[in-house]
Structure formats: structure tokens, C-alpha cells
Amino acid sequence: MNPSVRFAVSVLVGVTVGIVSARYMTTEQSPFFTHQYGNWNNWPVAGNPANNPYTQAKFIANGQLPEHFSEVLTFYRNKDDKGDTLTEDCTYVMSVERPTARRWSISLTGNAGGRPQVLTQNDVISMGEKVTILLSASPQPGNWLRIFNADDPRVVFRLYDGDTITAQGTGSGALGLPTLTRVSCS
Amino acid sequence: MTSTRTFWALFTVLTAIAAHLCYILFVPPQQFQTKLDTILTENGINKLTLAEPGTAAASIAQYPGELTYAVCLFDLSTGPLRINARVPDQYWALEVYNTRGGTIYTLNDKQAPRKQFSLYLYDDDPDPEAIVNAANSVGSSINSITVLTGTETGIVVIRSAAANRLEAARSAEALQNTSCSLASS
Numbered sequence: 001m002n003p004s005v006r007f008a009v010s011v012l013v014g015v016t017v018g019i020v021s022a023r024y025m026t027t028e029q030s031p032f033f034t035h036q037y038g039n040w041n042n043w044p045v046a047g048n049p050a051n052n053p054y055t056q057a058k059f060i061a062n063g064q065l066p067e068h069f070s071e072v073l074t075f076y077r078n079k080d081d082k083g084d085t086l087t088e089d090c091t092y093v094m095s096v097e098r099p100t101a102r103r104w105s106i107s108l109t110g111n112a113g114g115r116p117q118v119l120t121q122n123d124v125i126s127m128g129e130k131v132t133i134l135l136s137a138s139p140q141p142g143n144w145l146r147i148f149n150a151d152d153p154r155v156v157f158r159l160y161d162g163d164t165i166t167a168q169g170t171g172s173g174a175l176g177l178p179t180l181t182r183v184s185c186s
Numbered sequence: 187m188t189s190t191r192t193f194w195a196l197f198t199v200l201t202a203i204a205a206h207l208c209y210i211l212f213v214p215p216q217q218f219q220t221k222l223d224t225i226l227t228e229n230g231i232n233k234l235t236l237a238e239p240g241t242a243a244a245s246i247a248q249y250p251g252e253l254t255y256a257v258c259l260f261d262l263s264t265g266p267l268r269i270n271a272r273v274p275d276q277y278w279a280l281e282v283y284n285t286r287g288g289t290i291y292t293l294n295d296k297q298a299p300r301k302q303f304s305l306y307l308y309d310d311d312p313d314p315e316a317i318v319n320a321a322n323s324v325g326s327s328i329n330s331i332t333v334l335t336g337t338e339t340g341i342v343v344i345r346s347a348a349a350n351r352l353e354a355a356r357s358a359e360a361l362q363n364t365s366c367s368l369a370s371s
Contacts, residue, residue, distance in 0.1 A: 010197050
């Protein structure tokens with residue numbers, strides 16, 4: 001092969017691989033720089049001044065300024081407990097022991113219109129310590145988050161007062177992360 | 187023949203590494219700077235602005251359904267910045283970031299010294315004692331906090347709970363009584 005053609009092909013392949021790998025490593029699906037708690041993901045050094053450039057890139061590329069992890073711990077997921085991607089064609093039930101955090105919220109992002117659906121500790125109805133929330137396209141009794149024309153639905157679980165929560169332990173059991181089970185599909 | 191192949195394989199790998207690092211280190215900061223420039227054009231510098239829907243500052247508001255956001259882009263080249271803050275009786279947090287998105291300082295409602303206090307941002311100074319003296323001369327040290335940013339430019343973000351009408355009303359009242367301006371003004 002002609003050296004100049006080899007040069008062009010090498011540069012093209014190298015630049016493509018470099019950029020694609022960089023973009024992948026700043027996605028929520030990336031196993032690098034994220035902590036996995038079952039199907040929940042967390043960027044453990046978000047907002048840390050000494051954070052790595054990948055965590056920094058993940059947030060600022062979208063114009064976002066993450067809260068320091070001492071303020072809020074944020075967990076993301078786009079899969080149910082079996083590992084299937086969330087879809088508006090299905091109904092899901094999310095269960096969690098009422099978190100001990102000073103403030104917490106569960107939101108659903110990715111709906112048409114962009115504005116997330118949010119339930120905070122003041123919004124949820126529960127008879128005991130267990131909180132159950134239904135995620136579905138159609139109205140549901142009790143706590144309901146609507147999946148509406150969702151392109152890439154994902155659930156966000158936020159625990160405020162991150163310092164206190166972290167001091168109690170950061171295993172998925174200690175954090176008390178919600179389960180998310182598929183109930184039925186249309 | 188083998189050495190030629192090895193050379194081009196190595197060249198491709200090194201090109202990939204260079205492109206990867208260049209992308210990570212330069213593209214997101216440039217994208218973020220563009221967002222900051224848009225906010226600057228719309229809101230100006232050293233001025234607190236609510237990140238309401240439809241404004242450039244709204245792009246900072248990551249969780250608009252549960253928090254109210256206010257932002258202040260600052261430039262300390264002409265002097266220190268003063269934030270007169272009012273803290274509501276609910277979750278509230280103030281964070282100072284550099285222009286690359288790194289946190290410089292954070293304070294929440296439980297850590298704030300008073301319901302109303304002043305926070306002064308200073309760029310690095312060769313004489314830290316002078317900075318402390320200057321801050322103390324402005325007012326009571328109990329009601330004021332001094333932060334050395336280590337950078338001339340950055341952004342202050344105030345987040346306040348707003349998941350329901352009561353929280354939103356408390357946040358609005360607190361933010362109406364919060365200001366961000368040069369300490370000399």
C-alpha cells in the first residue's frame with residue numbers, strides 16, 4: 001500500500017477510535033469511573049475539585065454542574081432488576097425502605113418535553129416504612145411516575161446530605177437503593 | 187515487511203491515544219465555555235440570575251422539578267465579590283465552581299453561620315493575611331465567610347428546594363433577598 005494512503009488510513013482509524021472511546025467513557029453505561037450498585041450507577045467523584053477529567057467531561061459537556069458528593073449522592077439506572085432496558089410499553093414497581101437521608105427524591109427522565117417527573121419524600125404516600133412507586137404510561141393508584149413518549153427513560157435516585165449517608169456505608173445494602181421490577185407489558 | 191506493519195500499527199494506536207486525550211481534555215471544557223458565554227451575554231457578570239425556563243442559565247438546572255437554581259458568573263479581576271445570602275428554612279446549598287466545572291467551595295443551610303450572611307470571594311493573593319484583614323474590616327467575622335478561589339473567573343450556583351408550592355415560595359423569597367456583586371459596589 002502507498003505510504004501516504006497508509007498514513008491517511010492510520011490517522012482516520014486512530015482519530016475515530018480515540019474519539020469514540022472518549023465519548024463512550026463519559027456515558028452512564030461506561031464501567032470506567034462509575035460505581036455500579038446492581039443496576040444503579042453513580043459517579044463517585046462528581047463535583048470533586050480533584051475529580052478525573054472523564055467525570056468532569058461527562059457533566060460539563062452537557063452544561064451541567066454536579067453537586068459535590070458531600071451534598072447529594074445521585075444514582076442512575078435505565079434497566080430493571082433483570083437487566084432489561086426500561087420501556088414505556090411496560091409497568092414497573094419500585095420499592096425502597098424509606099431512606100434515612102434528610103431529603104431524597106426519585107425522578108424519571110427522558111420523557112417527551114424534557115421535564116422530569118419527580119417524587120420527593122414529601123410527595124410519596126406510604127402506610128409503613130416501605131415506599132412503593134409504580135412506573136407506567138397509564139395512570140396507577142398510589143405513587144405513580146408516568147413514562148410518556150420516553151426516548152430513553154431512566155430513573156434517578158437522589159440522597160441529600162451525602163456526607164451523612166456516606167458515613168453510614170456505601171454498600172448497596174447500606175445505601176438502601178430501590179429495587180425495580182417489571183410487572184407487565186402491553 | 188513485519189517492521190513496517192508494526193510501525194503503522196503503533197502509529198495508529200498512538201494517534202488513537204492522542205485523539206482520545208485531546209477530546210477529553212479540550213472538547214467538553216470548550217462546550218461548557220460556550221454555554222457560559224451564552225449565560226454571560228444574557229445575564230452579565232457579577233450578577234445573580236434565576237435559572238428560569240427559556241433562559242440560558244436554565245441549562246445549569248439539572249433537576250428543575252425539585253430545585254430552584256440561581257447562578258452568578260463572577261470575574262474577580264477588578265476586586266472581590268460579595269454574595270449577600272438569605273437562607274430559607276429548608277434545603278439550600280451554595281456552590282462555587284471554576285470554569286472547568288470543579289467545585290471550589292460548598293455550603294448548605296445547616297452549615298451557614300446565620301439565616302442572613304455575606305460570603306466574599308477573593309482570587310489568590312500573595313499576602314493571605316491582608317485578605318483576612320480586609321474581610322474582617324468589612325463586617326462582623328461571624329456573619330461573613332471568606333473564600334479564596336484560586337481563579338479569577340467562575341460561577342456561583344445556589345440551589346434551593348422547590349418540589350412543591352411551599353418550598354418554591356420559600357426559595358423565591360430567599361433568592362429575592364440574595365445578591366451577588368463586587369464588594370466595592
